Amino acid sequence: MDIKLSGKVVVITGASSGIGKATAxxxxxxxxxxxxxxxRADALQNLALEITELGGA
Incomplete structure (x- = not known):
C-alpha cells in the first residue's frame, strides 16, 4: 500500500525522546x-531545530 504523507499535518505527543522523537x-x-x-520544552526546541535542519516544517 502506497500512502501519501506529504502535506499532512501530524500531532505527536511525547515527542521529546524515544519513539515520539523518532516518529516526528x-x-x-x-x-x-x-x-x-x-x-520538556528544552528537548522540544532541540527537536524542532533538528527537524528544520532536515528540511521539515
Whole structure:
C-alpha cells in the first residue's frame, strides 16, 4: 500500500525522546507538517531545530 504523507499535518505527543522523537523526525522527512508536544520544552526546541535542519516544517 502506497500512502501519501506529504502535506499532512501530524500531532505527536511525547515527542521529546524515544519513539515520539523518532516518529516526528521520520514523518517530517516524509513531507508532513509535524506539531510536537511534550513536558520538556528544552528537548522540544532541540527537536524542532533538528527537524528544520532536515528540511521539515
Amino acid at each position: 523526525m521520520l514523518l517530517a522527512t516524509q513531507g508532513c507538517k509535524v506539531v510536537i508536544g511534550a513536558r
